[in-house]
Amino acid sequence: MSDLIRTLKAIRPEADFSESSNFIEEGLLDSFDLILLVSALDKNFGISIQGTDIVPENFRNVQTIEALLRKKGARL
């Protein structure tokens, strides 16, 4: 299991992120989950995701989150 999936599961243990293509629209993550997720990603990957990057488009699925992490200099 990747560090990203582990971080997601820590926030919503009951959700199956591998079966979803849009975490927001399918209700796996709500707006407060995004805050918890960003806080955890900042800490776990040693980065700072800017407030203006906290938009649903960046958190649709594993691929979009990984793209954001790479943009912020995280090593995946």
Add this chain to the structure above:
Amino acid sequence: MNFIFRRKRISGVLVVVPANERSFDEEMKNFNFPEERSLKLKKVMGFDKHRIVLPGVCVSDLAVFGLQHLFERGWLKPDDVDALFLVTQTPDHFMPATSSLVQGRLGLKQDMLCLDINQACAGFVIGLMQAFLLLEQESVKKVVLINADVLSRKASPKDRNIYPLIGDACSITVVERDPQDSVIYGNLKSDGSRAQALTIPAGGLRLPSTPETAVLEDVGDNNLRAKDHVFMDGSAIFNFVQTEVPPLIESLLVRAGASIDSVDYFLCHQPNRFMLEKLADKMNVPHVKMPNNVVEHFGNSSGVSIPTVIAFNLGERLLKENLHVCLAGFGGGLTWSAMLLDLGNLNFNTIIEYK
């Protein structure tokens, strides 16, 4: 919109908070939300304690209590008050103005201006601007700026999006002429096209309160809220703050020939810890220069949050020292505003409890 004010100063700050303290741990059970997730959110957002008025307590009660405290201690003389500006979104009545009620209850002189200003989280900076403008008149020596809100009375206890962060409070700020040749820079912007992002839908004349508007509705994310309650589009407000506030402050600093390093503190409105940390990161401001601890101790008290961050974090220090500070308020309207000024050598700067 840009402003410059000369020879004006804040000479004292008093914050009044209700003695009734509530905790997030107690209130968690009101939310349809797993406890474990609530506790994580508490840590990130800074939810913990908040101050809530008891039933029936209004803005004028907090304001009268605070002004009486100043009069009793001799920190302000009743006859020196030439204007009462009262900034609130939760007035005692539609009519009359709450500032007039405060004047009447305290028996203040007739030769003065009472004015209510309907502003929210930007209300401290905007109130200061109005006070500075009035002080251009020779007949006006002292303006008392009151910021006060009892928004808990309009918030649903079953709305996790807003109730845990609400705090009731009142601040009284005395504003007068500065014998020093001081310069204060200010700016503000407004965007009414986004006004619905922070609103109380019912209770005005557009949608009067009825039994129907008092009914709790499932509004998603397991939150229950009525149309009589305050609504905040949290994502829209978060994005608004992160997008609009940094350039506002940066343009203020450029205009004043200042820099992040030359400012001692960025004393911002206190929505929650996470939002302020992200704002500081975006502006490359060290977290220690932008305090974010008001929500966890008192709750977000709208226009009172900047006076609270001043009194709570710099209470004793500002009695003896002078600091170069940037104030920034942002929220309902939508409105965002900032001000760069020297703040210090205050006559009083403290927090008291309303019982």
